[in-house]
Amino acid sequence: MDPQTRPKSFDDLVSYNLGEARKLRGWTQQEAAEKLSEYLGRSWSVQVYGDAERAHRSSRVKVFSGDELIAMSRAFELPLTWWFLPESPNVRLAPRGTASDDVVTGADLLDYITPVSGGxxxxxxxxxxxxxxxxxxxxxxxxxxxxxxxxxxxxxxxxxxxxxxxxxxxxxxxxxxxxxxxxxxxxxx
Missing domain, CATH: 1.20.5 (Single alpha-helices involved in coiled-coils or other helix-helix interfaces)
Known part of the structure; x- marks a missing residue:
């Protein structure tokens, strides 16, 4: 499937939001890696951090663990839901490796994050x-x-x-x- 039309994975979404969080804080990748390392209990080099931040636009796969998501929320002082905010309401998302027609839109994802439509x-x-x-x-x-x-x-x-x-x-x-x-x-x- 063409990389331009394939749905993004949820890990791609986390990767995208990692870059957005760093820009929001005005940090360099070095500063972000150091902050994350404080909460992970292990070192994240600038290379590891940069790979994680760029994963959404490359062929490299980065799977984020629950520990990493919590550390990211603590380091950036952002809620856990931040990492799953879609780039746009129309972005197409699917777990890596699932059928291309099994997609969730950004708007659908927002309903899962903050269930306003169904309460x-x-x-x-x-x-x-x-x-x-x-x-x-x-x-x-x-x-x-x-x-x-x-x-x-x-x-x-x-x-x-x-x-x-x-x-x-x-x-x-x-x-x-x-x-x-x-x-x-x-x-x-």
Whole structure:
């Protein structure tokens, strides 16, 4: 299969996000390798780090372990879900070696990461309840983070509504006062 059309693996996605995380932090590959080494309990050379970061765009396969994912989250101070954020909603993903028609899109993956469309499954809720019963501090921290996320989403929605109303007002003004040769008016190109 053509490498351009084959679905990316989930490890390719982690590799892509590793590079994005390093850029976000403004670190060199050397700095990132050193930070990761602190949390892995073993050294990652610049070469090993660079290979991991470039794996998504090369034929070299890098399989990320759970230990590496946790170390990456700790080193970069990013949530575990960061490593699975898709490059775009349309990216095609599949486990390495599966049939080419067995794909998940970036949009599908977002539903798995943050189940907003179907809500939180009963199994997931029950598991969180167990954890929260064992640790009220964890429950309070989770609720604060969830509340902050909901606030951000609400603000983004309000901003989009305001922008839509403003654009509609500009369109109505432009329709009411069409441009002529004397006054260029407002252009909506």
């Amino acid at each position: 939180m499954s009963k199994d997931f809720r029950d598991r969180l309840t167990q954890l929260f019963d064992a640790s009220p501090e964890l429950r309070d921290k989770y609720l604060r983070a969830t509340s902050a996320t909901e606030d951000l989403a609400a603000r983004a929605a309000r901003k989009a509504e305001i922008e839509a109303v403003a654009m509609e007002a500009v369109r109505r003004y432009a329709d009411r006062y069409p441009e002529d040769e004397e006054d260029p008016g407002i252009r909506l190109d």
